[in-house]
Amino acid sequence: MAGAPKYLAVYRRLKQMVDVCADGEKLPPVKELCETYQVSLATLLSALDLLGKDGMIRREPKRGIYCTKGGVSARKLRITLLLPGEQEPLFVAVITTCHRFCKARGVELKVESFELDPRSELAELEAVLHDDECCGLLYMPLYPLFDTPEALEMLRRIHQVKPVVQFDRQLGDGETSFIGYDCYHDCRAAVEYLIECGHRSIGLIRASNDSEAAPSSRLAGYFDALKANGLAYDPRYTIVYDVFKPDLANDVVEILSSSGCPSAYFAVNSVYVPRFMRKVLFVNKSVPRDFSLICYDLPDTLTNFSQEITYVSEPTREVVAAAAEQLLREIARRPEAPRQQLLRGHFVYGESCRELRAV
DSSP: OTTSOHHHHHHHHHHHHHHTSOTTOBOOOHHHHHHHHTOOHHHHHHHHHHHHHTTSEEEETTTEEEEOSSOTTOOOOEEEEEEESOOHHHHHHHHHHHHHHHHHHTOEEEEEEEOSSHHHHHHHHHHHHTOTTOOEEEEOOOTTSSOOHHHHHHHHHHHHHSOEEEESSOSSSSSSEEEEEOHHHHHHHHHHHHHHTTOSOEEEEEETTOOSSSOOHHHHHHHHHHHHTTOOOOGGGOEEEOSSOTTOBSOHHHHHHSTTOOSEEEESSSTTHHHHHHHHHHTTOOTTTTOEEEEEEOGGGGTTOSSOOEEEEOOHHHHHHHHHHHHHHHHHSOOSSOOEEEEOOEEEOOSSOOOGGGO
16 A cells, blocks of 8 residues: 555565465575565565564574465455456456356455446455555456557556456556457457358448457458458448447448448448348348358357357456466466466357358
């Protein structure tokens, strides 16, 4: 906390390390700990003295520092999971995965969510900063839905006193470790599959916060697949839905009824897919006879669709588990540099695509 002696911040971080160490496990040498935490020997020794009084370590001259379990203030390791609470299938998948991960490792999990509002996010981040029982933060930010410089500054303050691992979306450029999705290659592969099926005109279904001028990795995969195969992108046939109110979109009926309408569509996620399918029926057409359709999303969001969708499966559960594992490693010992990792999804063949060559 602001104004607290520096050795107390080191004490808290050392305590987090000891919490995940086995009884009798040797800690790094004093010199290495000073370098890790960028503190003087006097500051480190003051922090070690507190740990010794708590009964959490023992120091043996000329041999080293050892973890001791069962000290008077020993407590269970607890991490906080912080994420938006509106995207139901994703929300449930993240929480259940994290809960199972923590239960299997004897880690206490605290789940906190915030509204799709930067002020709500900032308030929850500040609560994590001042939660001394929180040993580390597993964080899915609102970014890039909002420009949130205040949240980034709060994230930096949290990361000074406890480890943070972000997943799914990343706030800041490499500020903390991040485990996410290799959306670029997965989305490019999805579009290239449509091209292999014989489609030469492939439309785009995107959200209102997606920028064609500064494309996300999903949009970049779409654009590069078209470019690599000599195909043009025509923005006239792009379906744009409101990110907060998906029922609101540009004139989809007019687009689907036009003579130059694409024979296939790629959707950046499944949010607008059921509405797209209803619009297709409204203009007396069907999927996949008149339109082939592929999207990129979590399987949970597709289970209740009337038709089996061809899609690239977003590896949400694998990402959450990998992020939680990374957080435990960082609680035990801070890395020299944040880790950045992107996981690939896998292709799932459904009933929403057809090969034009076979028709």
